[in-house]
Amino acid sequence: MTWYHYLAAGAFLLCLISLLSHLIRLVRLGAPNDYSRRRGNVGSAIVFSFLGAMSPAKKESAYLHLPTYTAGLLYHIGTFVSIALFFLLFFNIQPAAWIRWGVIGLLAVSGLSGVGILVKRTTVKKLRLLSSPDDYISNILVTVFQFLTLVLLIQEAFAPFYFLGASLLLLYFPLGKLKHALYFFAARYHLGFFYGWRGIWPARKS
Amino acid sequence: MNGLSAQKLKALQLLTQPKDSQLISHVNSCVHCGLCAESCMYYVATNDERFVPALKVDLLSTIYQRYSTVTGKFLPRLVKARELDDATIQEMVDLFFGSCTLCGRCTLHCSIGVDITYLVRVGRAMLASMGFVPATLQSTVNAALQTGNNMAIPTEDFTSTLSWLEDELRNEVQDPQASIPLNQPDVNVLYTLNPREPRFFPLSISAMAKIFYAAKESWTLSTFMYDVTNYAYFSCNLEEAVKIAERLFNETTNLRAKRCVLAECGHGSRAFRWEAPNYLQKLFSFDTLTSVELLAEYIREGRIKVDKDKNQETVTLHDPCNLVREGGIVDEQRYVLNHTTTTFVEMTPHGLDNLCCGGGGGQLSMSEYGDRRMKIGELKAEQIRKTGAATVVTPCHNCVDQLIQINNRFKLGVNIKTLAEIVADALVLDQPAVTPSPTQKA
Incomplete structure (x- = not known):
């Protein structure tokens, strides 16, 4: 273990504790108690909320903005892959060469998607109005993390920079919008419950 | 929170002391992608960035962060x-009351699943x-609280109407026994009205009375509490919403009606169907359903006979947001129209995706x-223009009002009708087995 391994492990632990405290609060507060007479199937609506309702065909936010939607999707895939690789790389486990080059390609695309999203945020007026420093910092940290993962897969000597970048991201994670990684699931649960209780979801053809 | 007035502290309690996890889930989820913009009628119509729904979320979320999160307390500039x-x-006031109809399109289309409408209502509750x-909206609520109906119609005027x-009903169906029963206990249906009906649109009451007559329904209206509306739902003053909902609950219970049928009002x-049980924290022992569901039920079960050839003009349907997107009544009105009109055409988009008319969220009163x-x-x-329809049907009196104004302003030249009016026009009545009415005798 080197200093940067300790740093990354500490940052990960702090991030985990903080996110766990958010999760515990969510669970302790619990779901709302609805006294109205249920009309639909809540279980299937919650499943629909996470699957069918997320399809681009169901959301204007996706089908009216396909390039942004695609970039966002790739960016998130790149993030998940980078997080998974963080654990492997921490224990110095290198993926097989053919996987490595596939991942490098994916991270190049997802990282560029992140840059594209950042450019859009800085150039589109309505997004600038919406954005706080947190939005820019979050985007930069995640994008840099993806590029650092990519570089480390090519050049192992880059490890100190990689773990420093990962630690910064992990320490920042609970402070701002990146928390949506946790709250997203809670929000979609509530939305599925709401629409399912009233028989609105799963959507039927009208 | 030092230095804040008691009123502000009370408002902040709604944000900082949530009863369940719904609020913190939604208030922490927005990623500021801004992709909700095109789902909001205000943004699409004006292209004004202030109306992007995410900014409404942001307004509430940044207050929440200031008083509820470590980042907001110690690094407020980081998250604004x-x-x-x-x-x-x-x-x-401007964003939550002045530029939102609570139509729910932004929620349905949010890339994350943030219930934006719910958050706007939390914002309105804080303001309340x-x-x-806004004084105009509050005066409508006050009228309901003080007189029992939001248009302050005196009971004598109501009963004489x-x-x-x-x-009129007796003459139309040629049956002197036909009636509009008042305050009858132990009936199957307690029917409610939007006060706009007795005030401005009495024909929609006639239409429903004719349908009840044809269905041989055991029903009544109450002169004590007939108002289906609850404008405190719009103002989000929980205390006042409870008082208004409690009246209808008590009246249905007192009359021992099996079903409380809610008039065409989104x-x-x-x-009453979805919020009142939660306002009152009670499971209702009677059925609560909309008249749209009842009309579909009558046709489906053969309780009324209809002839679609009686409605030959091209008809289109405006889906009220609260009934459809927030209430799940999507197919019933289409079933009714397909059985009572020859040419029914859909708007684009329609159903869950339908555009709000603009009259929702209390906007008509503000x-x-x-x-x-x-x-x-x-x-x-x-x-509407693109459908080429001659008649626009909508099962909501607020929508009717807004559509009438739209019809005049944009010179559409269409008829605006409720669903009951369409059904009443298509009714095929049994031959009356009758003795002539006193008027006919005269």
């Missing part, structure tokens, strides 16, 4: 956390607790925002 000061309150409900309508049906309301009504006007 803001104080609940007078400028913030004015912005809240500080006394910042019904008496006149009853005479928000009214939502407020005259100070009338220009914005009519501006977004232009989108609905275009939707």
Whole structure:
């Protein structure tokens, strides 16, 4: 273990504790108690909320903005892959060469998607109005993390920079919008419950 | 929170002391992608960035962060956390009351799944607790609280209108026994009204009375509590919403009606069917259903006979947001129209995706925002024009009112009708087995 391994492990632990405290609060507060007479199937609506309702065909936010939607999707895939690789790389486990080059390609695309999203945020007026420093910092940290993962897969000597970048991201994670990684699931649960209780979801053809 | 007035502290309690995880889930989820913009009629109609729904979320979320999160307390600039000061309150009034119809399109299409409508209602509840409900909306709530109906119609006027309508009904169906029963206990259906009906649209009461007559329904109206609306749902003053909902609950219980049928009113049906049990923290022992569901049931079960050839003009349907997107009544009105009209055409988009007419969220009563309301009504006007329909049907009296104004402003030249009026026009009545009425004798 080197200093940067300790740093990354500490940052990960702090991030985990903080996110766990958010999760515990969510669970302790619990779901709302609805006294109205249920009309639909809540279980299937919650499943629909996470699957069918997320399809681009169901959301204007996706089908009216396909390039942004695609970039966002790739960016998130790149993030998940980078997080998974963080654990492997921490224990110095290198993926097989053919996987490595596939991942490098994916991270190049997802990282560029992140840059594209950042450019859009800085150039589109309505997004600038919406954005706080947190939005820019979050985007930069995640994008840099993806590029650092990519570089480390090519050049192992880059490890100190990689773990420093990962630690910064992990320490920042609970402070701002990146928390949506946790709250997203809670929000979609509530939305599925709401629409399912009233028989609105799963959507039927009208 | 030192230095904040008692009113502001009370408002902040709604944010900082949530009863369940719903609020913190939604308030922490928005990623500021801004992709909700095109789902909002206000943004589409005006292209004004202030109306992007995410900014409404942001307004609430930044106040939440200021008083509830470590980042907001110690690094407020990082997340643009803001104080609940007078400028913030004015912005809240303008965004939460003045530029949202609570139509729910943004929620349905949010890339994350943030219930934006719910958050706007939380914002409105905060404003209500500080006394910042627009006076025009509050006066409608006050009328309901003080007189029992939101148009302050005196009971004598109401009963005399019904008496006149009853005479008309007897003449129309040629049956002196036909009636509009009042305050009858132990009936199957307690029917409610939007006070706009006795005041401005009595024909929709006639239409429903004729349908009840044809279905041989055991029903009644109450002269004590007939108002289906609950404008406190719009102002989000929980205490007042409870009082209004409790009246209808008590009246249904006192009359021992098996079903409380909610008139064609989007928000009214939502407020009583879905919100009232939660306002009152009670499971209702009687059925609560909308008249749209009842009409579909009558046709499906053969309780009324209809002839679609009686409605030959091209008809289109405006889906009220609270009934459809927030209430799940999507197929029933289509079933009814397919059985009562020869040419029914859909708007684009329709159903869950339908565009709001602009009259929801209490906008019709908030005259100070009338220009914005009519501006977004232009989108609905275009939707209607493209269908080529001669008649627009909508099962909501607030929508009827807004559509009438849209019809006049944008010179659409269409008829606006409720669903009951269409069904009544298509009714095939059994031959009356009758003795002539006193008027006929005379």
